[in-house]
Amino acid sequence: MKDEVESREDRVGKLKGLGCSRKRVEDARFTQGKGNYVDDIKLDGMLFGDFVRSPYAHARITGINIDAALKVPGVLAVLTAKDLEPLGLHWMPTLAGDRQMVLADGKVLFQGQEVAFVVAEDRYAAADGIEAVEVEYEELPVLVNPFESLKSDVVLREDTVDEDGAPKDGAHGPRKHHNHIFTWEAGDRDTTEQVISEAEVVAESDMYYHRTHPCPLETCGCVASMDKVNGKLTLWGTFQAPHAIRTVVSLISGIEEHNIRVISPDIGGGFGNKVGAYPGYVCSVVASIVTGKPVKWIEDRMDNLMTTAFARDYHMTGRISATKDGKITGLHCHVTADHGGFDACADPTKFPAGFMNICTGSYDIPTAFLEVDGVYTNKAPGGVSYRCSFRVTEAVYFIERMIEVLAIKLNMDAAELRRINFIRKEQFPYTAALGWEYDSGDYHTAWEKALKAVDYEGLRAEQAQRIEDFKAGKTRKLMGIGLSFFTEIVGAGPVKNCDILGLGMFDSCEIRIHPTGSAIARLGTISQGQGHATTFAQILASEIGLPADSITIEEGDTDTAPYGLGTYGSRSTPVAGAATAMAGRKIRAKAQMIAAYLLEVHDDDVEFDVDRFVVKGAPERFKTMKEIAFAAYNQAIPGIEPGLEAVSYYDPPNMTYPFGAYVCVMDIDVDTGVPEIRRFYALDDCGTRINPMIIEGQVHGGLTEALAVALGQEIAYDDMGNVKTGTLMDFFLPTAWEVPNYETDHTVTPSPHHPIGAKGVGESPHVGGVPCFSNAVQDAFRPFGNVHTNMPHDHWRIWKTAHDLGLHG
Amino acid sequence: MGKKMHIQMTVNGKAEEFLAEPRELLIYTLRERLNITGPHIGCETSHCGACTVTLNGKSVKACTVFVAQADGSEITTIEGLGTPDALHPLQVAFKEHHGLQCGYCTPGMITRATKLLEENPNPTEEEIRFGMAGNICRCTGYQNIVKSIKAAAAEMNAAKEAAE
Structure with missing residues (x-):
């Protein structure tokens, strides 16, 4: 009876479905110290493995002596490449079609490279064992600059050249030099050259997007446990893609995939760091097979910063052409991409430079050309997408800087230049010059809203006054207004063009409705802080009419979850979220038939209403989803199988294209180089x-x-290939003290092809934020002749910019 | 390897006694020896604060304290702050105001915040940001952490007033 008097609004509210700021279900365990991260896992007899790492960036290994290490109390084994070679595991395939040494095979190519794996009873014994391993190195010339690497006679990777020293073809075609990895092109080279050569105005810029690192608070690690009795391998780890890891482990170890169970427990942040496959995983598995005991490997912070998953390191050269009025006519981009000693970039297989070809940004640019050259150097391998879809941060930084540089050349306001070049609302779906089809957008509305919210004209007036005051000696602080408008490309992706090692980048959801009207749903993704257990239950609640609080979401166990490609590149909501909605619709379709049977009407005579099916035109006659769930298990319904379950594998028809408009206001002290973010x-x-x-x-x-990233964080090397920023003393992670309060706002332009219209958001602020902070710094110095300075804009570099512009008198 | 030392300490109200090498770090003692896995390891250089515990009334980073230094001490970790039925107001506030995402920094963050509010029951935003600057969070951008701590302070002050 109660249901009958309950308003529709109340029923919607009870579901806590789409659009509700539902509190997170994950938080109870995290706030009470009851999270279960990989380093919390303890198994009987568990051993601990750790690496002997190379102090040199490039050296030949002439000898490894492990005798003393094996005598250290608590040390059980020391693995070297020689031990892995008979198993074919001394090298492993990378996600980018290259191969990488698991343990140094005759030489090392970067500082911190894995040389030997010490297995001991605990961490302290492992550390003692590492100290006792004697490795003889013969130093080789070090190449840390990709431009020099491409000119050098020094061959970094002997395995990639033929007997005459000529480069063999790589995974992406012919190579120009023995240290060259690939050339990747998009767009029309000749037309772009022609358009630029004939243009009224051309602006050019060289920019270096420095190397950095995702640095989640929890480092990477795993526990491998080989059960020799049952022949089953269980591998717990910080995996952003547990199913892909299972398949990779099976392919390289030869263990049948059904005998491998990969589990991602709680993950302490990922940001791209935990997508790749690392030597620690392979060595832990081998060590567990060798010793017959579980083996844990956990990186320390230096290992993490020095060896797994760098990001960026793109040297970009741009040319942008326009009419005198500022209408952009063409864009040319060349990238020299520093991939380190092995090409281990985590990108879809066909995209060695990720989605860098989104670099025409939010603008209607008729002609464009992009060329990327990947290069080997003596730096760590990786090249992950640090809080962005594949290389999208680089692409957006590039175009948002080129717009600023063009505005300077045109002597035009950068906000106006953006406005007159935006893709217009009616142009969507819009096919960009470099090939992507943008699904939906309303850039002008978002831009106007943003500029109005910050009183853009007022800010420019204030800035003009500040410049007067500065010139008059009344202040030593300049004011910068940073603008950015970004379009992301996320939700990889359609199986027709997106795969990783041949695995199509679909994703999945499986739902089981329990008889009493609660449910469990399992997905192929894995949360690392995004709150999937909270939000995916909300999607389902709205789709199937059961309260989110009655739906358990489970991810990360390959024995129970349906196959999926994991969580990175903002793909969870666009792909697995779509699968969730589609699986929910299958549940609803069956529920409709059950309801019609119970209500003794034709299937077409009932319709879904929030949490129930009602007879059309007779809303007092209904069956709630809770009642239908029970009926699915207790009634023999002709023509309908018992139970209420569904699974969906969703292959997205297109990527999704979130966008946004950011404004940063900054005061910069020219004498100290300290930026203060005002807004x-x-x-x-x-x-x-x-x-x-x-x-x-x-x-x-x-x-x-x-x-x-914009204001200080970098992985820097000296000329010898030493990592200069290998601890949190030198690698900048902002604290509460340096971080401002942010004002958030939104517009809503649903994706036309996504079942619920969602596009993904986790990475947008990073993608749009980096150019916005950088543009604010550069804008402050624009009146004094600055065109472009490279990030990171730490205090010293800002001071240097001021100094070079003659602002210190 | 050094000679083992006889160590006694009280952790979350429970007396503990064991033999340990003096080089053993307190975070290892807590996590590996005593199975108290709330405090986490993030950097092992005192920068990130994931391992923050309260030792003899002060916030310390357990990753850079030798167990020998902690002999005879009284230690509180996240596990000692509340129970599932009687959560600490900070534990409630962090959930209520979305003051966490991946949860890895959270135990250290909340443990530090309990001391901050003991030292200064009514902190300004600036005082919170300064007082929490030893604890790094990679997910939240701190805005909601500050909000959570403010809300908990208000809650605790109101409860105190009601009791008086």
Whole structure:
């Protein structure tokens, strides 16, 4: 009876479905110290493995003596490449079609490279064992600059050249030099050259997007446990893609895939760091097979920063052409990409430079050409997408800097230049010059809203006054207004063009409705802080009419979850979220038949209404989803199988294209180089909004990681290939003290092809934030002749910019 | 390897006694020896604060304290702050105000915040940001952490007033 008097609004509210700022179900365990991260796993007899690492960036190994190490109390084994070679595991395939040494095979190519794996009873014994391993190195010339590497006679990778020293073809075709990896092109070279050569105005810029690192608070690690009685391998680890890891482990170890169970427990942040396959995983598995005991490997922070998963390191050269009025006519981009000693970039197989070809940005640019050359150097391998879809941060930084540089050349306001070049709302779906089809957007509305919210004209007036005051000696602080408008490409992706090692990048959801009207859903993704257990239950609640609080979401166990490609590149909501909605619709379709049977009407005579099916035109006659769930298990319904379950594998028809408009206002002390962020306004359009609280949290976090990258964070090397920023003393992670409060805002332009119109948001703030912070710094110095300076804009570099512009008198 | 030392300490109200090498770090003692896995390891250089515990009334980073230095001490970790039925107001506030995402920094963050609010029951935003600067979070951008701590402070002050 109660249901009958309950308003529709109340029933919607009870579901806590789409659009609700539902509190997170994950938080109870995390706030009470009861999270279960990989390093919390303890198994009987578990051993601990750790690496002897190379102190040199490039050296031949002439000898390894493990005798003393084996005598250290508690040390059980020391693995070297020689031990792995008979198993064919001394090298492993990378995600980029290259191969990588698991343990140094005769030489090392970067500082920190894995040379030997010491297996001991605990961490202390392992550390003692590492000290006792004697490795003889013969130093070789070090190449840390990709331009020099391409000119050098020094062959970094002997395995990639033939007997005459000529480069063999790589995974992406012919190579130009023995240290060259690939050339990748998009767009029309000749037309672009012609358009630029005939243009009224051309602006050019060289920019270096420095190497950095995702640096989640939890480092990478795993526990491998080979059960020799049953022949089963269980591998717990910090895996952003557990199913892909299972397949890779099976392919390289020869263990049949059904005998491998990969489990991603709670993950302490990923940001791309935990996508790849690392030597630690392979060595732990081998060590467990060799010793018959579980083996744990956990990186320390230096290992993490020095060896797994760098990001960026793109040297970009741009030319952009326009009419005198500022209408952009063409764009040319060349990238020299430093991939380190092995090409282990985590990109879809056909995209060795990721989606760098989104570099025409949010603008209607008729002609463009992109060329990327990948290069080997003596730096760590990796090349992951640090809080962005594949290389999208680089692409957006590139175009948002080129726009600023063009505005300077045109002597035009950069906000206006953007406005007159935006892709117009009616042009969507829009096919960009470099090939992508943007699904939906309304850039002008978002831009106007943003500029109005910050009183853009007022800010420019204030800035003009500040410049007067500065010139008059009344202040030593300049004011910068940073603008960025970004379009992301996320949700990889359609199986027709997106795969990793041949695995199509679909994703999945499986739902089981229990008789009493609660449910469990399992997905092929894995949360690393995004709150999947909260938000995916919300998607389902709206689809199947059961309260989110009655739906358990489970991810990360390959024995129970359906196959999926994991969580990175903002793909969870676009792909697995779509699978969730589609699986929910299958549940609903069956529920409709059950309801019609129970109500004794034809299937077409009932319709779904929030949490029930009602007889059309007779809303007092209905069956709730809870009742239908029970009926599915207790009634023999002609022509319908018992039970209420569904599974969906979703192959997205297209990527999704979230966008946003950001403005940063900054005061810069020219004498100290310290920037003070006065205001940061972020408008995000991620399509349909599932949980506004979580979206806002994602934006805060992504902006803070953007602040870090733009204003100080880098993995820097000296000429000898030594990592200069290998600890948190030198590698900048902002604290609460350096971070401002952010203002968040939104527009909603649903994706037309996604079942619920959602686009993904976790990475947008990083992608849009980096150019916004950088543009603010550069804008402050624009009146004094600055065109472009490279990130990271740490205090010293800002001071140097001021100094070089003659602002220190 | 050194000679083992006889160590006594009280952790979350429970007396513990064991033999340990003096080089053993307190975070290892807690996590590996005593199975208290709330405090985490993030950097092992005192920068990130994931391992923050309260030792004799002070916030310390357990990753850079030798167990020998902690002999005879009284230690509180996240596990000692509340129970599932009676959560600490900070534990409630962090959930209520979305003050966490991956959860890895959270135990250290909340443990530090309990001391901050003991030292300064009514902190300004600036005082919170300064007082929490030893604890790094990679996910939240701190805005909601600050909000959570403010809310918990208000809650605790109101409860105190009601009791008086």
